[in-house]
Amino acid sequence: xxxxxxxxxxxxxxxxxxxxxxxxxxxxxxxxxxxxxxxxxxxxxxxxxxxxxxxxxxxxxxxxxxxxxxxxxxxxxxxxxxxxxxxxxxxxxxxxxxxxxxxxxxxxxxxxxxxxxxxxxxxxxxxxxxxxxxxxxxxxxxxxxxxxxxxxxxxxxxxxxxxxxxxxxxxxxxxxxxxxxxxxxxxxxxxxxxxxxxxxxxxxxxxxxxxxxxxxxxxxxxxxxxxxxxxxxxxxxxxxxxxxxxxxxxxxxxxxxxxxxxxxxxxxxxxxxxxxxxxxxxxxxxxxxxxxxxxxxxxxxxxxxxxxxxxxxxxxxxxxxxxxxxxxxxxxxxxxxxxxxxxxxxxxxxxxxxxxxxxxxxxxxxxxxxxxxxxxxxxxxxxxxxxxxxxxxxxxxxxxxxxxxxxxxxxxxxxxxxxxxxxxxxxxxxxxxxxxxxxxxxxxxxxxxxxxxxxxxxxxxxxxxxxxxxxxxxxxxxxxxxxxxxxxxxxxxxxxxxxxxxxxxxxxxxxxxxxxxxxxxxxxxxxxxxxxxxxxxxxx
Ligand SMILES: Cc1cc2nc3c(=O)[nH]c(=O)nc-3n(C[C@H](O)[C@H](O)[C@H](O)COP(=O)(O)OP(=O)(O)OC[C@H]3O[C@@H](n4cnc5c(N)ncnc54)[C@H](O)[C@@H]3O)c2cc1C
Numbered sequence: 001x002x003x004x005x006x007x008x009x010x011x012x013x014x015x016x017x018x019x020x021x022x023x024x025x026x027x028x029x030x031x032x033x034x035x036x037x038x039x040x041x042x043x044x045x046x047x048x049x050x051x052x053x054x055x056x057x058x059x060x061x062x063x064x065x066x067x068x069x070x071x072x073x074x075x076x077x078x079x080x081x082x083x084x085x086x087x088x089x090x091x092x093x094x095x096x097x098x099x100x101x102x103x104x105x106x107x108x109x110x111x112x113x114x115x116x117x118x119x120x121x122x123x124x125x126x127x128x129x130x131x132x133x134x135x136x137x138x139x140x141x142x143x144x145x146x147x148x149x150x151x152x153x154x155x156x157x158x159x160x161x162x163x164x165x166x167x168x169x170x171x172x173x174x175x176x177x178x179x180x181x182x183x184x185x186x187x188x189x190x191x192x193x194x195x196x197x198x199x200x201x202x203x204x205x206x207x208x209x210x211x212x213x214x215x216x217x218x219x220x221x222x223x224x225x226x227x228x229x230x231x232x233x234x235x236x237x238x239x240x241x242x243x244x245x246x247x248x249x250x251x252x253x254x255x256x257x258x259x260x261x262x263x264x265x266x267x268x269x270x271x272x273x274x275x276x277x278x279x280x281x282x283x284x285x286x287x288x289x290x291x292x293x294x295x296x297x298x299x300x301x302x303x304x305x306x307x308x309x310x311x312x313x314x315x316x317x318x319x320x321x322x323x324x325x326x327x328x329x330x331x332x333x334x335x336x337x338x339x340x341x342x343x344x345x346x347x348x349x350x351x352x353x354x355x356x357x358x359x360x361x362x363x364x365x366x367x368x369x370x371x372x373x374x375x376x377x378x379x380x381x382x383x384x385x386x387x388x389x390x391x392x393x394x395x396x397x398x399x400x401x402x403x404x405x406x407x408x409x410x411x412x413x414x415x416x417x418x419x420x421x422x423x424x425x426x427x428x429x430x431x432x433x434x435x436x437x438x439x440x441x442x443x444x445x446x447x448x449x450x451x452x453x454x455x456x457x458x459x460x461x462x463x464x465x466x467x468x469x470x471x472x473x474x475x476x477x478x479x480x481x482x483x484x485x486x487x488x489x490x491x492x493x494x495x496x497x498x499x500x501x502x503x504x505x506x507x508x509x510x511x512x513x514x515x516x517x518x519x520x521x522x523x524x525x526x527x528x529x530x531x532x533x534x535x536x537x538x539x540x
Contacts, residue, residue, distance in 0.1 A: 001013075015387050018387060029449075032394045036455055048070065070093045073126075076131055078134035078136070079134075081139075083458040096149070106267055110125070117518060124520075125520070128151045128152065130205055131200075132201040136488035136523070137488070137520070152204050156178060156202075158183070166274060167272055170270070176194075176200075207269060209484070211483055216307060217307055227269075228269070233265075234514055274339065277337035279336075279339075280344070283349055285331070303352070305351060308336055309333050312434045315330065392458070399447075401445070405442070416473075429448070432446050436483075466489070503529070
């Protein structure tokens with residue numbers, strides 16, 4: 001199967017729930033007034049802008065000018081990216097794609113970039129894993145004059161596994177399925193980290209964006225599995241300490257986790273692995289009141305039971321995921337799994353269900369061994385991105401906003417998001433679920449669907465939506481992202497959210513590690529801020 005140039009995943013994947021979803025949307029919105037044709041990739045390839053400088057010779061590293069590769073490396077997979085792909089808006093593509101196969105070749109690319117800058121012909125270098133960014137993380141800036149995407153997918157080996165320490169040393173270009181398959185084949189072990197985008201994203205992307213996995217509590221971020229990392233920077237190769245724990249000063253890994261390709265290229269990582277879970281159980285609980293559902297979820301998150309699934313969602317979402325048939329205010333999916341502990345139903349699930357009952361919950365599905373309501377949720381959630389591609393062609397704008405806040409602040413933040421959406425003055429379907437829960441607060445995940453008035457307003461209407469909701473998150477005690485990262489799309493809110501001294505420290509760190517400012521310019525830190533960084537740091 002061929003990877004789609006403009007859409008999610010593979011070309012031509014059937015979406016069984018498409019017609020049903022279209023019918024459901026037509027009960028809420030007017031019938032779509034336009035349906036865009038399937039993108040004509042061949043036509044766009046033939047009219048693509050030529051590379052703006054001669055093909056570089058970068059040591060022994062392969063460099064491609066292939067139009068399809070350049071298109072695929074110029075966008076991520078956000079709504080905005082897919083919409084522009086459908087509309088054929090490939091005006092600002094990268095000039096070349098480099099495919100390093102070793103740390104030495106990554107170093108050669110950075111050295112070449114340094115030389116280009118010294119020669120007065122600066123180039124932007126954008127690390128690329130699977131290209132599943134939903135925040136403009138792999139896209140060139142509009143003012144870039146020369147851009148090379150650095151595709152790390154050929155650095156995809158499992159280097160070693162240590163079953164005594166339960167660790168695996170991996171190259172970071174490895175995609176999710178190869179990583180899971182390799183570990184299973186090795187000795188039925190796994191990295192317990194399953195983002196929805198697993199099939200089309202890489203370990204390096206997860207590290208660089210601090211991805212959030214499918215499990216709802218306890219170890220939610222990729223950070224929790226990292227032992228050490230190797231990072232190639234313009235200053236040289238950094239290896240963080242390879243120890244199970246160390247109290248010796250600040251933790252070096254944390255500088256690069258979430259650095260989104262701006263402070264160096266992560267080429268290797270040692271991760272903690274574990275035995276694959278064999279015991280599983282799950283339950284579904286419904287609530288006639290959303291607040292009761294929130295309360296029960298809070299108490300479970302504070303109980304020390306750490307369910308692997310603890311997803312509270314509004315009834316509409318639960319129906320969409322096939323979890324329930326009839327509307328309720330709130331639906332909670334609970335799950336536990338373990339490689340070693342049998343009897344999860346009595347020891348872990350039952351105390352959670354007791355909390356739900358105390359909060360007027362109705363147990364819809366009682367826990368049974370090996371039965372998995374969480375699998376139903378996971379499966380429909382894995383095919384959802386394909387559905388989005390089709391609905392975009394029908395003129396629907398579908399966007400998600402994910403954040404985190406304290407439990408006490410959630411009602412205020414939720415109200416503010418709803419008010420922001422209402423301020424747009426158009427019909428919007430808005431649902432929320434908690435993707436992750438912590439003892440001190442949830443990670444609310446909002447899904448918004450609305451209609452564009454014309455094909456040309458798909459992107460501008462999305463921009464308006466993004467602006468009002470993101471402003472509301474920052475003004476009301478939320479974070480601009482719980483796990484989707486900052487990228488270019490969130491950079492303006494990132495600098496508002498964080499302390500100015502921390503931002504200045506990051507800017508100075510970038511100045512040290514990437515003195516030419518060539519690594520993923522405009523991602524994380526707005527490019528204007530980087531230009532002015534000397535004057536900013538002098539004021540602090
Ligand atoms: C349908 C869908 C579902 C998603 N579900 C989730 C989810 O469940 N959880 C979640 O956290 N995110 C999710 N995402 C967002 C995205 O998949 C994550 O951000 C993921 O971690 C990106 O990995 P990637 O390999 O595709 O990285 P890319 O998109 O290629 O890159 C992301 C960023 O990391 C940088 N980068 C990539 N590799 C390296 C490297 N080796 N060294 C340094 N920098 C690097 C890039 O420059 C870029 O800034 C989803 C996205 C989509 C489209």
